[in-house]
Amino acid sequence: MDRSEQQTVMPAYLNRLAKQLEPSADVVKKTLKRKGDIVHILYLKSVVDMMQLQAIVVKPFYEISEDQDFAEYIKCLPYETKMPTGDEEVLIEITKGNVFVMIGKQITLLELKMVAASAVQEAKMEPTIHGPQLGLSESIETNINLIRQRYHQPSLIIETLQLDECSNRSIALFYDKDRVKPKLLENIKKRLKTLDVELVQGGADLQYYLNNKKYSLFPTSLLTERPDRILHNMTAGKVVIMVDGSPHAIIAPIVFFDFMLSMEDTYYSFWVVMLIRFLRYGGLLTCIMLPAMYVGITSYTPDVFRTELALTVAASRIGVPYPSFIEVFFMLVFIELLTEASMRLPTMISATATTVGGLILGTAAVDAALTSNIMVIVVSLVAISTFVIPISEMSYAVRASRFMLLLYTTAFGLAGLVLGTLGLVMYLINKDSFGEPYLRMFWQNRQEELKADKG
Amino acid sequence: MSRFVYYLIISNMVANIIASVPRILLGKSEGGAILTMIMALFFGVLINWLLIRTFSSFPGKSLPQILDLYVSKWVSLPALFTLGVVWYTAGLQTLISYVDLLLRFLTPEMSVYTIFATFVLVISFGMVMQSRNVLSTLEVVFVMLLPLAIYFLVKIYFNEQLNWDHVKVAVMYIDHPPNYTVFAAASYLFVGAFDIIVFNSLLKKKMVFGFKQAAIVLLLGTFTLITTYFVPIGILGFDKIEDIIYPWILTSDSVRMKFGVIERVIFIFLLIFLAIAFLNIMIHWHVSFKLFKHIFQLDKLQSRKKNIAKSVIIVIFWAAALFITIQVTEYDLFLYSIYFFNIMPVIVIGLIGILLVVKRRAKS
Numbered sequence: 001m002d003r004s005e006q007q008t009v010m011p012a013y014l015n016r017l018a019k020q021l022e023p024s025a026d027v028v029k030k031t032l033k034r035k036g037d038i039v040h041i042l043y044l045k046s047v048v049d050m051m052q053l054q055a056i057v058v059k060p061f062y063e064i065s066e067d068q069d070f071a072e073y074i075k076c077l078p079y080e081t082k083m084p085t086g087d088e089e090v091l092i093e094i095t096k097g098n099v100f101v102m103i104g105k106q107i108t109l110l111e112l113k114m115v116a117a118s119a120v121q122e123a124k125m126e127p128t129i130h131g132p133q134l135g136l137s138e139s140i141e142t143n144i145n146l147i148r149q150r151y152h153q154p155s156l157i158i159e160t161l162q163l164d165e166c167s168n169r170s171i172a173l174f175y176d177k178d179r180v181k182p183k184l185l186e187n188i189k190k191r192l193k194t195l196d197v198e199l200v201q202g203g204a205d206l207q208y209y210l211n212n213k214k215y216s217l218f219p220t221s222l223l224t225e226r227p228d229r230i231l232h233n234m235t236a237g238k239v240v241i242m243v244d245g246s247p248h249a250i251i252a253p254i255v256f257f258d259f260m261l262s263m264e265d266t267y268y269s270f271w272v273v274m275l276i277r278f279l280r281y282g283g284l285l286t287c288i289m290l291p292a293m294y295v296g297i298t299s300y301t302p303d304v305f306r307t308e309l310a311l312t313v314a315a316s317r318i319g320v321p322y323p324s325f326i327e328v329f330f331m332l333v334f335i336e337l338l339t340e341a342s343m344r345l346p347t348m349i350s351a352t353a354t355t356v357g358g359l360i361l362g363t364a365a366v367d368a369a370l371t372s373n374i375m376v377i378v379v380s381l382v383a384i385s386t387f388v389i390p391i392s393e394m395s396y397a398v399r400a401s402r403f404m405l406l407l408y409t410t411a412f413g414l415a416g417l418v419l420g421t422l423g424l425v426m427y428l429i430n431k432d433s434f435g436e437p438y439l440r441m442f443w444q445n446r447q448e449e450l451k452a453d454k455g
Numbered sequence: 456m457s458r459f460v461y462y463l464i465i466s467n468m469v470a471n472i473i474a475s476v477p478r479i480l481l482g483k484s485e486g487g488a489i490l491t492m493i494m495a496l497f498f499g500v501l502i503n504w505l506l507i508r509t510f511s512s513f514p515g516k517s518l519p520q521i522l523d524l525y526v527s528k529w530v531s532l533p534a535l536f537t538l539g540v541v542w543y544t545a546g547l548q549t550l551i552s553y554v555d556l557l558l559r560f561l562t563p564e565m566s567v568y569t570i571f572a573t574f575v576l577v578i579s580f581g582m583v584m585q586s587r588n589v590l591s592t593l594e595v596v597f598v599m600l601l602p603l604a605i606y607f608l609v610k611i612y613f614n615e616q617l618n619w620d621h622v623k624v625a626v627m628y629i630d631h632p633p634n635y636t637v638f639a640a641a642s643y644l645f646v647g648a649f650d651i652i653v654f655n656s657l658l659k660k661k662m663v664f665g666f667k668q669a670a671i672v673l674l675l676g677t678f679t680l681i682t683t684y685f686v687p688i689g690i691l692g693f694d695k696i697e698d699i700i701y702p703w704i705l706t707s708d709s710v711r712m713k714f715g716v717i718e719r720v721i722f723i724f725l726l727i728f729l730a731i732a733f734l735n736i737m738i739h740w741h742v743s744f745k746l747f748k749h750i751f752q753l754d755k756l757q758s759r760k761k762n763i764a765k766s767v768i769i770v771i772f773w774a775a776a777l778f779i780t781i782q783v784t785e786y787d788l789f790l791y792s793i794y795f796f797n798i799m800p801v802i803v804i805g806l807i808g809i810l811l812v813v814k815r816r817a818k819s
Contacts, residue, residue, distance in 0.1 A: 300562050306718035412573040413562045414722075418729050422596060423577040429591045430584050440591050441598060443458065 014040050014102055020091055032061050037070055040102040047097035049114035056112065057101065071103040079110045092168050115139040120146065121247055123226050125392060130267040135225035140172055140244040146227050147174055151234070155179075161192060169200050174230070174240040174249075181237060187434055188239050188252060202246030210241075210252070217400055219259070219393040220433040221252035228263050253434035259394035260284065283388035286381060288402050288424070291328050292409035292417050294378050298324040300413035312374070319369035325410040327371050331379040332406070334361075336399065339383065456507060456668045457658045459590045460648050462597060463738065464503070464672065467647025468679040470735035472703055473728045474552040475792040477683050479640040482697045484688065487631035491638045492680050498638070499645030500673050502803055506648055507664035509810035512817060515659040518652035518810075519749040525816045526809070532750055534809060538652065539746035541802050543772065544795055546739030550574060551780050551788055553732045560704060561725055571780055574736070575773055581737035582744045582772070583765045587657055589741050593734055603727050607707075608682070610720060614710050617689040625688045639796040644679060645672070646803060653742045700785070744768055 010018075014029065021027045026046040032039040039061060043053070056077065064070055074080075081098055084090055090109070094100055097113025120142065123135035136143045144158055159173040171192070175185060191210050200206050207221050224230060225248050230240050233251045241250040251258075260280055265273045298317065302310045320327060338357040342350040358380075365371045382402070389395040401424055408420035431438040480488050513521050518538075522531035557570050581589060611617070651658065687702040690709055699705055707724035717723065747768055783791070 300565075301722075303719070304717055304722045306716065309716060412569065413565065414726065415557050415561060415570065415573050415729055418726050419573055419577045419733060422592075422730060422733055423580060425595055425599075426577070426581055426584065426588070426592050429595060430580075430588045437588075437591065439595065441594050 010040060011102060013107075014042055014100070017087065017091060017094070017100065018042055020087070021094070032058065034062060036066070037061070038103075039070065039074075042094065042100040042102075043112075044094060044097070047095070047113055048099055049112050052112045052114075053099060057099070057110070071106050074101055074103060074108050074110075075106070077108075077110060079112060081109045081111045083107065083109055092162070095168075096170070113141075115141065117245070118142045121225070126224065126226050126229070126263065126390060128226075128262065128264045128267065131263055132226070132228055134227075136227065136242075136247045136249060138245055138247050140170060140242055143242050143249070144172060144174075147230060147240075150227055151176075151231055156234075163192070163195065163200055165195070165197050166199055170244045171200075171206070172242045172244075174234060174242070176234055176237070179235065179237040180239060184237075184253065184434060184436070185239060188241070191434075192241075200243060203241075203243050203248030203250050204246075206241065206243050207250045210250070218256075218397045218428065218431060218438075219391075220254065220431065220438065221250050222254045222258055222391060223248045223250055223393060224391075225249070226263055228266075232263070232266070233258070253432075253436040254438075255433065255436065256428055256439040259391045260389065262390040280388050280390070283385035284398065287383075287385040287389075288398055288405060289417065289421060290378055290382050290385075291332055291402060292405045292420070293414075294375065295325045295328050295406065296409045296414040296417045299410075304414070313372075316372040316374045320372055321369070324375075325406070327375050328378075328406060331365075331371055331375055332382070332403070335379050335383045339386075456662050456664060457660065459593070459654065459658065460507070460651060460662070461671070461675075462590070462593045463650045463654070464645070464647040464675065465597070466593060466731060466734050466738065467650075468644045468675065469731050470549055470728070471644055472679070472683050473556065473701075473732060474549055475789055476640045476643065476796075477687065477702045478700065478789065479793065479796070480637055480680075480684050481687060481699070481702050483634050483637045484625055484684075484693065484697055485628055485631075486637075487628075487633040488637050488684065489626065489629045490631065491633040492641050492684065494633055495638050495641035495645075496673065496676050496680060498642050498800075499676050500669050502642070502807060503645060503648050503672050504664050504669060505807045506651070506810070507662050507668070509807065509814050510651060510655050511662045511664070512814050513655070514661045515656060517654070517656040517745070519746065520656065521813055522809075525813045530809075534806075535746050535750050537802070538806065539743045539750065541799075542739045542743040542746065543775075546736040546743065547776055547779060548788075548792055548795060549732050549739070550578075550736050550776060551783060552792075553729065553736075554780055555785060555788065556701070556704070556725070557729075559701075560721070567781065568777075571777060574733070577733065578737050578740065579769050579773070581733075582740045582769065584741070586654055586741065586745070589738060590654060590657065593738065596730055596734055600727055600730055603723060607720065607723055607727060610710055610712070611682075611686055611690075611707070614690065616709060617686065618692070619689060621693040622685045622689045624693045625685065636793055636797060639800050640793075641680060642803075643796050643799050645676060646799065649803065649806070650738055650742050652806075653745045740772060744772070 010029065010031070018027060018029045021044070024044070026044045027042075028045045029040070029042045032041065039057075041057065056079065057074070060073060061070055064073060081093065084093060090100070093109055097111065097115075098109040099112050101108045101110055118137050118139035118141070120134045120137045122133060127133075136146060140160075147158075148156070153176065155176050155178040157173075157175055157177045161171055161173065163169045163171055173189070173192075188210075191212065195209055197209050200209070203223050207219070207223055211220050222229075222233075230249050230251065234240055238251055238253065241252065242248075243250075260277075262276075262280075265276065268276070297304050298313055302314065304310075305313065317324070317327075334357075338354065341357070342354050345353055362376050362380075366373050366376055386395050386399060389398060405417070405420045405424065408423075409417040412419070425439070428439040429437070480492065483491070516524075519531070519535055522535065554567065554570050554574075557573075558565065558567060562570065581592065584592070683703075687699075687706045688696055690706050691699065691702065696702065703724075704721065708719060708721040710720040711718050712720060748764060
């Protein structure tokens with residue numbers, strides 16, 4: 001058998017790899033043959049950019065003059081990715097969209113991937129009037145590009161890791177090496193490495209797994225789709241984690257006040273921002289405390305209100321056949337159902353649902369004396385002020401905690417309202433996010449105080 | 456001085472406005488209350504000065520840790536035990552007063568047990584929290600209450616019914632001889648800083664108590680004492696003030712917000728002070744909890760490989776508290792409070808004495 005014929009046959013290694021990928025329809029193994037030179041390539045055609053492959057590998061192979069070395073050319077290509085050790089890892093790289101090129105004994109992986117969902121999406125969850133209108137994309141490369149474009153610092157480190165779960169998802173860690181705390185970074189990396197989960201689909205569930213606690217109400221890391229929020233937090237020394245295929249980034253660690261910050265706040269003048277913040281915290285207090293306060297005042301201590309108001313409330317409750325807490329529970333559950341339904345439905349139908357639910361049922365419930373007018377106002381106010389909270393996870397947590405406070409007040413009256421609120425504050429203070437205190441106030445120097453605590 | 460020490464001082468001063476202190480002070484309004492209060496003011500600053508001065512030699516160490524280092528167990532354990540009991544009693548006194556208040560003014564139809572139960576969950580949580588978080592809670596709650604408290608003070612001081620003539624009449628009694636119980640009650644307002652016997656383990660910076668700090672404590676004390684004593688006299692009149700059981704409740708109930716959603720200021724008062732009383736109980740019991748935990752070495756108490764020390768102490772604390780709350784009548788509460796205040800200066804001086812001895816030993 002002469003030498004050229006021997007090389008035409010697929011090398012055993014390539015065959016072995018190809019066999020493991022089969023019988024997928026998109027596996028392509030090709031042999032490019034020219035006088036004296038033979039190149040074997042293996043790739044999945046569904047994830048590889050064919051045009052690029054043609055322009056970068058196939059065409060030059062036939063155009064390159066005979067005295068030049070094609071193997072050397074391939075080696076010098078900027079598309080080369082690091083060759084991992086072990087068959088399994090090489091296969092994972094191929095499924096990610098790398099082209100396996102084998103020239104004689106030299107093997108190379110070329111990253112010529114084609115990502116369908118690389119378009120940058122509009123920021124839907126956290127819209128702002130000013131500030132960037134676009135969020136992240138679902139491709140991690142595009143996201144890295146987005147961040148790099150906005151932050152030109154050599155100290156910006158982007159580490160990509162591969163999760164050890166069944167989809168071998170790649171994730172990227174972003175941080176500013178000069179600002180991040182080494183201990184924190186170590187902590188987060190350790191958690192990522194010790195993650196024991198079946199499947200990670202995106203930012204939201206990874207965040208939940210990172211949290212490490214099964215029963216937890218308030219989020220301990222923030223999920224965002226805004227590049228400006230990512231940078232804002234990264235310059236504060238936080239770590240950003242992105243998952244391939246998810247348009248959300250995880251920011252950790254986080255404090256309570258970060259959830260109450262809309263990126264809009266950085267784009268307005270001081271007093272406007274103060275006013276908006278005041279409204280926002282007012283909304284937070286309203287939606288946590290108002291239902292409980294209604295129960296506490298109407299059922300336990302009506303004389304808190306001035307006489308006229310107390311009478312108005314009492315008058316509107318005439319004919320309501322049950323105590324106020326049942327009324328509040330009934331209406332709150334109703335409004336939660338409405339919110340949940342309008343969120344899950346397509347936009348066209350959800351308008352109908354809100355009209356039927358909110359307007360028609362609300363009026364009918366009052367007419368039927370199942371609830372009082374004032375209760376309807378209270379519940380609408382609560383529902384509206386829930387939406388003032390900029391980050392949706394926090395507003396979910398607040399919605400849940402409102403029920404607990406309601407229970408506590410139902411049992412203990414207005415004193416229960418005050419103590420329950422304090423209990424909630426204590427719960428938040430006692431919480432930590434990746435070792436950093438969750439709710440705390442700092443005077444002067446934050447770092448100094450934290451250091452003093454740990455000693 | 457760390458800002459947390461000021462919070463501790465303020466929380467103790469404010470929390471005692473609702474309890475028996477104003478009643479004791481006003482009870483001697485035709486006796487030597489004013490002169491005694493002035494004496495107590497300086498005594499209060501003095502004990503704070505001594506306390507901070509001695510503790511500044513041991514930055515980042517709590518009292519149990521210090522005593523372990525320099526004193527034999529035969530001295531330290533009884534001393535710590537006494538302190539634990541005293542701090543527990545301090546919290547309990549506020550607790551019972553507030554249960555009583557709520558029962559009388561906020562929710563009269565509720566049973567004592569229900570009102571008592573309101574506190575159990577939240578305070579137990581506060582007791583077993585990390586000390587660092589207890590201090591943070593104090594700060595956050597203070598910031599939340601600040602606007603309301605300022606409003607309340609402004610409302611009280613700029614009230615038309617506040618008749619300064621009565622205050623002038625009260626000042627005329629300045630030449631009467633002092634009284635020990637009044638002195639003890641007034642100086643009790645200043646013992647807030649003594650909570651650092653536990654919290655000092657978090658205050659790593661060396662504290663200074665110079666002229667500025669003394670002036671701040673003096674001003675805080677003066678303001679609190681003047682408000683506690685003269686505002687009820689100004690609003691309720693001087694003549695029968697000594698017979699009123701809850702002077703401050705009546706005072707705040709005589710102020711109304713003409714155009715407010717809530718008309719009677721008393722509800723704002725009750726709810727602010729509920730929060731502050733809660734903080735006060737939580738801090739005192741947290742200190743007590745830590746002391747007992749140290750004395751009985753409860754970290755070693757295991758049951759099925761779980762540390763049950765926390766639960767044991769909590770159960771004992773609440774069982775005792777419930778028993779005493781049910782037993783004690785309003786009259787008893789006042790009487791026992793007086794006993795408690797009377798003992799307090801002795802305890803404080805004893806504690807400072809031990810600290811001074813320890814400081815000298817540490818130096819040599």
